[in-house]
Amino acid sequence: MAGRNILVTGGNRGIGLAIARALDAAGENVVVTNRSGEAPEGLRAVRCEVTNTASVDAAFTEAEELLGGPVEVLVANAGITRDTLLMRMSDEEFDSVLDTNLAGAFRCARRAVKGMIRARRGRIVFISSVVGLYGSPGQANYAASKSGLVGLARSISRELGGRGITANVVAPGFIETDMTAALPEDRQKAYLASIPAGRFGQADEVAAAVRFLAGDDAAYITGAVIPVDGGLGMGH
Numbered sequence: 001m002a003g004r005n006i007l008v009t010g011g012n013r014g015i016g017l018a019i020a021r022a023l024d025a026a027g028e029n030v031v032v033t034n035r036s037g038e039a040p041e042g043l044r045a046v047r048c049e050v051t052n053t054a055s056v057d058a059a060f061t062e063a064e065e066l067l068g069g070p071v072e073v074l075v076a077n078a079g080i081t082r083d084t085l086l087m088r089m090s091d092e093e094f095d096s097v098l099d100t101n102l103a104g105a106f107r108c109a110r111r112a113v114k115g116m117i118r119a120r121r122g123r124i125v126f127i128s129s130v131v132g133l134y135g136s137p138g139q140a141n142y143a144a145s146k147s148g149l150v151g152l153a154r155s156i157s158r159e160l161g162g163r164g165i166t167a168n169v170v171a172p173g174f175i176e177t178d179m180t181a182a183l184p185e186d187r188q189k190a191y192l193a194s195i196p197a198g199r200f201g202q203a204d205e206v207a208a209a210v211r212f213l214a215g216d217d218a219a220y221i222t223g224a225v226i227p228v229d230g231g232l233g234m235g236h
Contacts, residue, residue: 005067006214007060009033009050009108010078012040014177015127018203019075019210026211031063033078050078050104051096060111070115073214076105077127079145083138094141101145106152109167113160121164123214126153127206130173130229133236146171150225157223166222168213173229175201197230 011020011032020043024030030043037047044066048059064070079101082093109124116122131139132146149169156167174180174191180200183191192198206228212218213226227233 004028004072005064005069006030006073006075007033007063007067007071007108007112008075008077009048009104011043011075012036012038012045014179015172015175015203015206016075016077019077019127019207022204022207022211023073023075023214028073029067031066033059033063048078050107051099053107056104056107056111060108064115070119071112072116072119072121073123073125074108074112075125075127075210075214076108076149078104078108079127081139081142083142085138086140089140094144097141098145098148101142102148102152105149109152109156113156113165116165117160117163119164122160122166123218124153124156124165124167125210125213126167126169127210128169128171128225130171130227130233130236133171133225133227134233153225154223161222166213166218168218168222169225170206170209170213171225171227171229171233172206173201173227173232175203175206175228177203195230195232199230201228201230
């Protein structure tokens with residue numbers, strides 16, 4: 001399993017960084033993307049704006065030069081939020097989230113499968129969210145974008161499964177990050193009360209699920225949604 005060429009989008013912080021570090025520690029050949037191109041300590045990075053096709057193509061070309069070959073595993077993690085109530089949500093707030101979270105993942109997957117088809121093997125892991133399956137007030141744009149990743153993964157699975165390419169989805173719940181730490185205490189307590197496991201998850205727990213789906217043991221798993229949410233979504 002170790003030593004494959006892996007690209008993690010949005011791998012400079014939070015869950016994406018945890019995924020990149022876990023794969024790197026497992027002996028994989030990892031490059032991350034971010035908007036600045038600055039590399040986290042101990043990792044290599046390329047600049048990428050996932051809303052721009054030319055930027056995606058350039059990022060893959062640069063990453064493949066660093067990796068010494070085509071990308072064999074894509075972890076599509078880059079995403080944004082623009083939360084507001086439906087009645088107040090502008091077209092731009094809706095479109096920008098869909099363009100980054102869903103269309104951005106599509107652009108990266110489209111570019112990645114070129115090399116995977118030639119090699120007749122590959123792994124694509126989309127990072128979704130429990131919100132995409134469970135819903136959340138004030139997040140119509142985010143939930144729609146994250147739900148769309150499931151349809152994207154399953155269509156890729158049916159289209160390219162015979163070529164040794166898998167496409168799966170990991171759907172994290174509430175994970176301990178800077179964002180959750182900044183929530184008011186009463187809000188944190190309310191969220192915790194809805195989670196059967198009684199705690200927020202760790203980014204490393206999401207990374208472990210990605211490592212499994214990216215590995216040889218998951219060769220017969222495709223089109224699946226793996227929740228890492230402490231039971232919050234209950235399989236939705």
